[in-house]
Amino acid sequence: xxxxxxxxxxxxxxxxxxxxxxxxxxxxxxxxxxxxxxxxxxxxxxxxxxxxxxxxxxxxxxxxxxxxxxxxxxxxxxxxxxxxxxxxxxxxxxxxxxxxxxxxxxxxxxxxxxxxxxxxxxxxxxxxxxxxxxxxxxxxxxxxxxxxxxxxxxxxxxxxxxxxxxxxxxxxxxxxxxxxxxxxxxxxxxxxxxxxxxxxxxxxxxxxxxxxxxxxxxxxxxxxxxxxxxxxxxxxxxxxxxxxxxxxxxxxxxxxxxxxxxxxxxxxxxxxxxxxxxxxxxxxxxxxxxxxxxxxxxxxx
Amino acid sequence: xxxxxxxxxxxxxxxxxxxxxxxxxxxxxxxxxxxxxxxxxxxxxxxxxxxxxxxxxxxxxxxxxxxxxxxxxxxxxxxxxxxxxxxxxxxxxxxxxxxxxxxxxxxxxxxxxxxxxxxxxxxxxxxxxxxxxxxxxxxxxxxxxxxxxxxxxxxxxxxxxxxxxxxxxxxxxxxxxxxxxxxxxxxxxxxxxxxxxxxxxxxxxxxxxxxxxxxxxxxxxxx
Numbered sequence: 001x002x003x004x005x006x007x008x009x010x011x012x013x014x015x016x017x018x019x020x021x022x023x024x025x026x027x028x029x030x031x032x033x034x035x036x037x038x039x040x041x042x043x044x045x046x047x048x049x050x051x052x053x054x055x056x057x058x059x060x061x062x063x064x065x066x067x068x069x070x071x072x073x074x075x076x077x078x079x080x081x082x083x084x085x086x087x088x089x090x091x092x093x094x095x096x097x098x099x100x101x102x103x104x105x106x107x108x109x110x111x112x113x114x115x116x117x118x119x120x121x122x123x124x125x126x127x128x129x130x131x132x133x134x135x136x137x138x139x140x141x142x143x144x145x146x147x148x149x150x151x152x153x154x155x156x157x158x159x160x161x162x163x164x165x166x167x168x169x170x171x172x173x174x175x176x177x178x179x180x181x182x183x184x185x186x187x188x189x190x191x192x193x194x195x196x197x198x199x200x201x202x203x204x205x206x207x208x209x210x211x212x213x214x215x216x217x218x219x220x221x222x223x224x225x226x227x228x229x230x231x232x233x234x235x236x237x238x239x240x241x242x243x244x245x246x247x248x249x250x251x252x253x254x255x256x257x258x259x260x261x262x263x264x265x266x267x268x269x270x271x272x273x274x275x276x277x278x279x280x281x282x283x284x285x286x287x288x289x290x291x292x293x294x295x296x297x298x299x300x301x
Numbered sequence: 302x303x304x305x306x307x308x309x310x311x312x313x314x315x316x317x318x319x320x321x322x323x324x325x326x327x328x329x330x331x332x333x334x335x336x337x338x339x340x341x342x343x344x345x346x347x348x349x350x351x352x353x354x355x356x357x358x359x360x361x362x363x364x365x366x367x368x369x370x371x372x373x374x375x376x377x378x379x380x381x382x383x384x385x386x387x388x389x390x391x392x393x394x395x396x397x398x399x400x401x402x403x404x405x406x407x408x409x410x411x412x413x414x415x416x417x418x419x420x421x422x423x424x425x426x427x428x429x430x431x432x433x434x435x436x437x438x439x440x441x442x443x444x445x446x447x448x449x450x451x452x453x454x455x456x457x458x459x460x461x462x463x464x465x466x467x468x469x470x471x472x473x474x475x476x477x478x479x480x481x482x483x484x485x486x487x488x489x490x491x492x493x494x495x496x497x498x499x500x501x502x503x504x505x506x507x508x509x510x511x512x513x514x515x516x517x518x519x520x521x522x523x524x
Binding site: 048049050052053054055056058059083084085086170171172223 | 307308311312314315316317319320323324327379382383384385
């Protein structure tokens, strides 16, 4: 039987469902989605590549363990897309093992050039997750965004959807994204932002704050490449100031300390990495001065 | 401004290497003991080609056709769920099976004569690589035997065996028709594996080079 994900969040309207989040993770900061007042833990969970495991029972169990640990650590946003192979089904598999009140903010996407295919795709996505409604649906990579956005806004106004958003990645199509952010009624925008990919700082992040749009950050580690890049180097002295125990925590703290960022969605299939990500959110975060220093130092390394 | 120049091959990868190699383990376990039979069929195919003439060669071509169907099944049932383009590739290998069946039934396949012995060497090498050596490649790379890629069940050795046969047949139209799809597959597989960071991607690439050298040698000998 399909479960209403928003019902899992407490059987409450989306505007208050987020208050259920963060149960055991008292110290993990959460951020308010400006348009709805929902609070979302600042570290979420992505699913690109890591959760695309087909029907491999061993890897499905690994992913389910990550999702269980995520819920145990306070939960938050899990993000996927029809483009991510079997990732949606993997999430559904993991969620089916959780209790009815798992603190998950369900986020997925519409990914098709043919707007008429969207309803069927959304229905299939919900079936894969095992939910009847989503907290957030986004237009993937701005693909056919006008028609999809109209549909998603209509779904939201009918009470069948919590939030509406659009996504980009790898810093692509930022000019078009900026126009959409100015003109359209968005709850969320998803974009790439990390210590070395900082183009969003110039216009998009300030615009999101100005327009009251929540920001989801993808590729906080550039798919692990940033962690690999810094791996051999000792942690800088300022890492101790923010209780960062690893490069992953340094990089994640940099991302989530930007005041415009609502949540970052690093992906992993390792429970230890998931817990490391969640721990990064609980400790102190850098202030604006330290962020500038971090950015300068990391660019030099 | 178009965004496509900003994409790299890595951006199109939807899965990681662990997931990929485990596909073979899942298939080998699910179809057990078929992997043993398929391995024997590969060796039989090699021996039939070595014996060289008439019904034996025709039997080898039929075995290759069945092998292509097995590899197409892997692509459709195992690979496509994590990498949707593999579903299209499955049709390609099914078409290759059809071509082989056509050659076996209506084409009177023959090996190139002794005058092309030098040009045939790559073909024999490719056939031996696909049917005998391929299952050991994973072991050499530190992967378990359960993940072995076996002729007739895995696409890479099957495609390489097809390239081998295409290098050995006498009729130019057969050589061309039987090489197109496996050559495309080898290119795609090499690109995928190398983008995954797997050194084994050099093997289908080397197979392509070997096949190309055979074609070049055959052309030179014809002049």
